Amino acid sequence: MDTPRIDAFREHFGIAAPAALFDLYRNEFLRDTAPVEFRFKHDPAVLQIQYWLDIADAANYDVARKRVAFAVTTDGFTILADLSRADLNIIQDEFGDFDCIGFAIHDILSAERWPNP
Secondary structure (H helix, E strand, O other): OOOOOOHHHHHHHOOOOOHHHHHHHHOHHHHHOOOEEEEEOOEEEEEEEEEEOOOOOHHHEEOOOOEEEEEEEOOOOEEEEEOOOOOOEEEEEEOOEEEEEEEEHHHHHHOEEEOOO
């Protein structure tokens, strides 16, 4: 996956790509590793990513709700970053039912990853 262009965010959302979300995609290990599992220090739950979505692709934007889809879980559900929140909370789309899953983008960046780098 190519490193995303932040100009796509500016064109659609009127802001640059949030630094934490952009950092997630600049992480070469993550871009090149899928599926990947994230284990969190503050929660026994895991987040399993089947594949990453292109955050420079406007098809992954929900401008009205200020959300961007960035990955698909191993269960086949899309996960989105909530751009209206400073912490970039993660929302899961389960057949049109959107639920907060209790993690934010910064949690992914600091989580234990499997396979490990």
